[in-house]
Amino acid sequence: MKRSSLIEYHKKLIKEYVESKTQLFELVICYIVFIIAFIIKNRCPMEQKSMVSQVQGFIAMYMAFRFGIIGMLLYYIIFFIDCAMLLHNFVFMRNDSFNYSLSFVFLFLTIFWVTIVGIISYRQEKYRKETQRLAVTDELTDVYNKRYFYITLESELKNSSSGNSLGLILIDVDNFTMYNDLYGHNCGDRILKSTAAILKNVIGEKEMLFRFEGDEFAILAKDREKESLEQYAKYIHDTFENLKEKYYDEGLAKKLTISIGMSIYPSISGNKEDLISHANTALYQAKNMGEDKVNLYQDIIKLLHKNVKSDQQMLGMLKGLLSTINAKDKYTFGHCERVSSYAVMVGEKLGLDKDELQTLLHAGLLHDIGKIELPKSVLNKTACLSEEELKSVSQHPIHSAHILEPLSNTGNLIDYVIHHHERYDGKGYPDGLKGEEISIGARILCVVDCFDAMVSERPYRRSMTIEEAIIELKRCAGSQFDPKIVQVFIDAMKSKMSIKYDYNIGV
Numbered sequence: 001m002k003r004s005s006l007i008e009y010h011k012k013l014i015k016e017y018v019e020s021k022t023q024l025f026e027l028v029i030c031y032i033v034f035i036i037a038f039i040i041k042n043r044c045p046m047e048q049k050s051m052v053s054q055v056q057g058f059i060a061m062y063m064a065f066r067f068g069i070i071g072m073l074l075y076y077i078i079f080f081i082d083c084a085m086l087l088h089n090f091v092f093m094r095n096d097s098f099n100y101s102l103s104f105v106f107l108f109l110t111i112f113w114v115t116i117v118g119i120i121s122y123r124q125e126k127y128r129k130e131t132q133r134l135a136v137t138d139e140l141t142d143v144y145n146k147r148y149f150y151i152t153l154e155s156e157l158k159n160s161s162s163g164n165s166l167g168l169i170l171i172d173v174d175n176f177t178m179y180n181d182l183y184g185h186n187c188g189d190r191i192l193k194s195t196a197a198i199l200k201n202v203i204g205e206k207e208m209l210f211r212f213e214g215d216e217f218a219i220l221a222k223d224r225e226k227e228s229l230e231q232y233a234k235y236i237h238d239t240f241e242n243l244k245e246k247y248y249d250e251g252l253a254k255k256l257t258i259s260i261g262m263s264i265y266p267s268i269s270g271n272k273e274d275l276i277s278h279a280n281t282a283l284y285q286a287k288n289m290g291e292d293k294v295n296l297y298q299d300i301i302k303l304l305h306k307n308v309k310s311d312q313q314m315l316g317m318l319k320g321l322l323s324t325i326n327a328k329d330k331y332t333f334g335h336c337e338r339v340s341s342y343a344v345m346v347g348e349k350l351g352l353d354k355d356e357l358q359t360l361l362h363a364g365l366l367h368d369i370g371k372i373e374l375p376k377s378v379l380n381k382t383a384c385l386s387e388e389e390l391k392s393v394s395q396h397p398i399h400s401a402h403i404l405e406p407l408s409n410t411g412n413l414i415d416y417v418i419h420h421h422e423r424y425d426g427k428g429y430p431d432g433l434k435g436e437e438i439s440i441g442a443r444i445l446c447v448v449d450c451f452d453a454m455v456s457e458r459p460y461r462r463s464m465t466i467e468e469a470i471i472e473l474k475r476c477a478g479s480q481f482d483p484k485i486v487q488v489f490i491d492a493m494k495s496k497m498s499i500k501y502d503y504n505i506g507v
Contacts, residue, residue, distance in 0.1 A: 027067055034059045057110045064118035068125050072118035079111050138211040141196035149210040167221040167229040168279045169262040174291040176215035194247035202236050226264055233260050233294045257292035281334050340364025342448035349488045360441055363416035367445055370399030394429050397421055416441035425479045443482040447489050
């Protein structure tokens with residue numbers, strides 16, 4: 001074995017059995033005392049050697065018990081030196097051979113018991129570490145589990161309080177449930193194992209990989225700024241694409257993709273709950289944008305601040321309203337963020353001016369604010385709504401308009417909000433407006449609001465795929481939706497997601 005390899009082996013061995021600086025200090029002190037006892041023993045008269053040997057024996061047992069293999073090996077060095085010196089004295093001095101015989105017997109008894117104690121200590125330590133590993137490791141994927149994620153996150157956030165950043169990257173296997181149902185749980189397990197194996201390839205010294213949910217993995221990345229975190233997330237996505245053919249069957253490799261959402265403490269998320277929530281929201285948005293995407297959470301409050309700097313009173317009111325939505329229903333808040341983003345995207349494609357785009361941004365965020373008047377039992381009901389409950393739900397645009405009355409001086413905001421459930425054929429609510437009687441902003445919101453509702457998972461129905469939702473938009477163009485806006489939205493989504501579908505609509 002090369003000298004460098006030998007040194008590395010010993011370093012690894014010491015690191016395995018000496019887990020802290022305190023333990024290392026304890027080991028060094030024990031060995032120094034052991035050597036001092038050895039020197040004294042070889043310089044004192046024969047009648048005192050037995051007493052010093054007993055001290056040596058006690059220290060040797062302690063080292064073997066406390067430090068396992070390391071303690072054993074260190075004692076073996078002294079043992080061989082001790083044997084050599086005793087043998088030398090016995091051969092050349094030949095006086096008091098009985099005492100030399102006793103010394104040899106004591107030495108061999110000591111090394112016997114040190115070996116026994118060392119082996120027992122080694123096995124106990126191995127069992128302890130294995131038990132500890134199993135307690136923090138996911139059995140299927142052999143990465144850290146969710147329980148250890150929360151422990152580590154808490155610890156890292158405390159360490160990050162000194163100004164260091166902490167990024168959270170959530171990685172989801174797209175359409176995993178479908179593969180699991182189609183090909184069976186064994187296939188699902190293989191997908192998760194292989195995904196974990198690929199992700200291990202991108203983990204460095206400052207990152208840790210966890211299995212966060214059923215088909216979701218989390219990576220904690222220390223000391224990365226926002227730009228660096230985005231680049232790292234893209235690197236994860238690209239690595240997955242490059243390596244997946246080596247880990248999955250050919251058929252699966254072509255189909256499997258991952259979506260990634262992320263946030264960062266403290267520049268975007270201010271605490272543990274926000275960090276997890278924001279990364280989850282970013283992941284949800286990535287999946288809603290057509291999956292196989294990388295998405296960094298954008299703080300909608302900061303976006304508002306950027307757009308309404310000149311009116312601090314309005315900004316404060318918007319913040320309060322958004323906080324109210326978030327506290328009432330996390331789904332509604334995330335839905336409003338996405339609707340706002342889609343609405344602005346369509347408005348830009350239609351060439352609306354800056355003021356109209358800003359109004360669309362705010363209308364998208366606040367179009368469902370009236371739902372705070374509805375009980376959670378109605379919002380999350382899994383069974384069909386009663387006639388009375390349906391009537392109360394249909395009133396939420398009116399409730400929204402009442403709540404937003406203090407903002408009546410902000411362009412067409414209230415008009416967009418109150419009429420976003422009007423239909424192009426005149427069968428909508430609350431006023432039964434038809435065609436271009438409905439404002440352009442309300443017609444945009446109607447399309448993007450329905451699209452996001454269709455692709456979102458809700459307690460009372462499964463989500464549609466992007467393809468299914470676009471087909472439904474096409475089917476209802478001209479009746480429920482303005483066909484021109486549907487076409488613009490589909491074109492914008494195709495451009496954004498690089499989806500090559502032929503969904504042309506006659507306008």
